Amino acid sequence: MGLLVVGSIALDSVVTPFGETADALGGAAVFFSMAGAVLHPVQVVGVVGNDFPETHLKKLAARGVDLAGVERKQGESFRWKARYSYDLNSRETLETRLGVFAEFQPRIPDKFRDAKFVFLGNIDPELQLNVLDQVKQPKLVACDTMNYWIEKEFKSLLETLKLVDILIINDAETRELAGESNLYRAGRKILSWGPRALVIKRGEYGVVMMKDRSMFGAPAYPLEDVFDPTGAGDSFAGGFVGYLAGCGELSDAAIRKAIIFGSVMASFNVEKFSLDRLRNLTFPEIQGRFREFKQLTHFEGLE
Amino acid sequence: MGLLVVGSIALDSVVTPFGETADALGGAAVFFSMAGAVLHPVQVVGVVGNDFPETHLKKLAARGVDLAGVERKQGESFRWKARYSYDLNSRETLETRLGVFAEFQPRIPDKFRDAKFVFLGNIDPELQLNVLDQVKQPKLVACDTMNYWIEKEFKSLLETLKLVDILIINDAETRELAGESNLYRAGRKILSWGPRALVIKRGEYGVVMMKDRSMFGAPAYPLEDVFDPTGAGDSFAGGFVGYLAGCGELSDAAIRKAIIFGSVMASFNVEKFSLDRLRNLTFPEIQGRFREFKQLTHFEGLE
Numbered sequence: 001m002g003l004l005v006v007g008s009i010a011l012d013s014v015v016t017p018f019g020e021t022a023d024a025l026g027g028a029a030v031f032f033s034m035a036g037a038v039l040h041p042v043q044v045v046g047v048v049g050n051d052f053p054e055t056h057l058k059k060l061a062a063r064g065v066d067l068a069g070v071e072r073k074q075g076e077s078f079r080w081k082a083r084y085s086y087d088l089n090s091r092e093t094l095e096t097r098l099g100v101f102a103e104f105q106p107r108i109p110d111k112f113r114d115a116k117f118v119f120l121g122n123i124d125p126e127l128q129l130n131v132l133d134q135v136k137q138p139k140l141v142a143c144d145t146m147n148y149w150i151e152k153e154f155k156s157l158l159e160t161l162k163l164v165d166i167l168i169i170n171d172a173e174t175r176e177l178a179g180e181s182n183l184y185r186a187g188r189k190i191l192s193w194g195p196r197a198l199v200i201k202r203g204e205y206g207v208v209m210m211k212d213r214s215m216f217g218a219p220a221y222p223l224e225d226v227f228d229p230t231g232a233g234d235s236f237a238g239g240f241v242g243y244l245a246g247c248g249e250l251s252d253a254a255i256r257k258a259i260i261f262g263s264v265m266a267s268f269n270v271e272k273f274s275l276d277r278l279r280n281l282t283f284p285e286i287q288g289r290f291r292e293f294k295q296l297t298h299f300e301g302l303e
Numbered sequence: 304m305g306l307l308v309v310g311s312i313a314l315d316s317v318v319t320p321f322g323e324t325a326d327a328l329g330g331a332a333v334f335f336s337m338a339g340a341v342l343h344p345v346q347v348v349g350v351v352g353n354d355f356p357e358t359h360l361k362k363l364a365a366r367g368v369d370l371a372g373v374e375r376k377q378g379e380s381f382r383w384k385a386r387y388s389y390d391l392n393s394r395e396t397l398e399t400r401l402g403v404f405a406e407f408q409p410r411i412p413d414k415f416r417d418a419k420f421v422f423l424g425n426i427d428p429e430l431q432l433n434v435l436d437q438v439k440q441p442k443l444v445a446c447d448t449m450n451y452w453i454e455k456e457f458k459s460l461l462e463t464l465k466l467v468d469i470l471i472i473n474d475a476e477t478r479e480l481a482g483e484s485n486l487y488r489a490g491r492k493i494l495s496w497g498p499r500a501l502v503i504k505r506g507e508y509g510v511v512m513m514k515d516r517s518m519f520g521a522p523a524y525p526l527e528d529v530f531d532p533t534g535a536g537d538s539f540a541g542g543f544v545g546y547l548a549g550c551g552e553l554s555d556a557a558i559r560k561a562i563i564f565g566s567v568m569a570s571f572n573v574e575k576f577s578l579d580r581l582r583n584l585t586f587p588e589i590q591g592r593f594r595e596f597k598q599l600t601h602f603e604g605l606e
Contacts, residue, residue: 291604
């Protein structure tokens with residue numbers, strides 16, 4: 001069952017207390033693909049400029065990611081520069097140059113149109129709707145968004161949400177989207193707009209999942225060394241949707257397990273710069289960390 | 304097995320977006336006792352002024368709390384006034400009048416000295432050491448502290464920590480105490496100073512427990528209505544130590560379960576003002592919410 005992701009492909013330059021990168025491989029669709037591909041083959045739709053290093057794309061291809069939907073356009077690639085605070089808890093965006101991404105019009109190649117699992121990365125909700133027009137009959141549509149779209153494109157975002165099964169966003173976005181300070185009330189409100197489930201990412205605090213009659217909470221993996229938080233959310237999404245695509249199920253139990261796989265992928269991703277950790281990650285390593293999550297969260301029930 | 308708590312008994316006046324209280328029953332030892340007493344009989348040592356309403360103390364007595372260690376002194380009771388922000392995530396202390404609590408010298412009644420479980424509330428670490436001199440041979444000593452003592456009494460605090468089995472503090476205090484921004488590194492450092500376990504409270508994000516070879520993470524209970532966060536940390540501690548005293552065990556499994564009982568008590572506590580929810584809480588209600596925690600955190604393992 002095909003797993004399609006549509007989103008940004010970027011050149012990231014980040015400074016953390018532990019070092020820096022320049023024009024490193026980045027972007028939501030990239031982190032998603034690299035994490036998801038360990039669990040299920042991924043198809044990417046995105047755009048790069050003619051300055052985008054072929055070696056970067058080869059790293060994705062080496063993981064079996066299908067790049068047939070990556071357009072190469074005349075112009076500059078999307079570039080993002082940021083600096084993280086000493087404790088990595090906040091970051092300042094130093095520069096955003098959209099380049100060819102500014103005019104991105106997702107074109108889904110014919111062979112991707114019957115994808116059964118679709119992840120709409122953080123792009124204009126109008127474009128997200130446009131992607132959904134091009135795919136045939138997905139079994140699951142998951143999507144991300146951000147404060148910018150909540151503020152500028154609220155109406156189209158609501159249209160997108162009607163067609164989305166699972167919305168994956170962070171807690172501040174959840175509150176802003178619903179206009180409600182209590183996270184769980186905010187979540188209930190958003191669920192009433194369409195999505196069957198809401199997966200709320202809380203960074204170092206873990207994840208909360210809300211559905212009609214089920215709620216799930218998982219801590220983040222306790223890391224003593226975080227090198228670069230960039231892409232944690234998208235690698236979470238890659239692990240999450242990748243697991244669901246792999247098992248082909250959408251039960252409550254599968255969604256809970258998928259959240260742990262997502263958390264596992266996010267935890268590996270931040271251990272090194274850019275995609276350096278995910279690129280070489282093996283399935284046994286993922287299983288090992290999944291089991292650690294089981295230990296981490298286990299407690300005995302009442303008799 | 305006796306369960307002794309030493310700490311503040313106060314008159315709290317708080318303003319939240321949902322209402323306010325004036326001179327309501329409060330203080331660390333009070334929240335601890337009221338939560339702990341549902342699980343195990345509690346003995347309190349503390350001080351009140353001659354203005355402290357007898358009716359307030361009767362609420363504790365009605366729960367079976369032994370007040371033989373509560374001294375009534377000439378002077379004003381400890382009073383604390385605070386206002387919470389609209390989303391309850393921050394609060395401003397408007398007034399702190401220590402009154403008779405300023406000269407508090409814990410005197411443990413003879414009949415409390417063989418307590419097997421001791422909780423040292425957030426008081427001067429010198430006084431915490433003094434309490435430990437007065438008790439015979441406790442099986443478990445747990446303690447709390449705060450930024451004030453970390454900054455003013457670091458040396459005595461380190462002395463106390465050498466004698467403490469479990470330190471229960473919040474995440475900002477953990478980082479400040481260790482002088483380390485990564486929570487888990489900070490935790491490791493503190494463990495090397497004496498405590499066998501560290502229970503880190505993260506408010507709405509839940510709890511992390513660190514021990515030598517075990518780590519546990521639990522989310523907070525997802526509350527759609529929080530009325531008054533005052534005393535959440537102390538009612539957590541009451542449920543935590545109360546459960547351990549009740550089962551008489553200190554195994555890893557017992558500590559994990561105790562954290563859930565603590566989280567249950569904290570979640571009930573914030574549903575109403577002051578002690579209003581804990582006062583009437585029944586054991587079946589506690590069991591019910593414990594089971595909800597089990598549901599909330601459950602996911603299937605790998606084959």
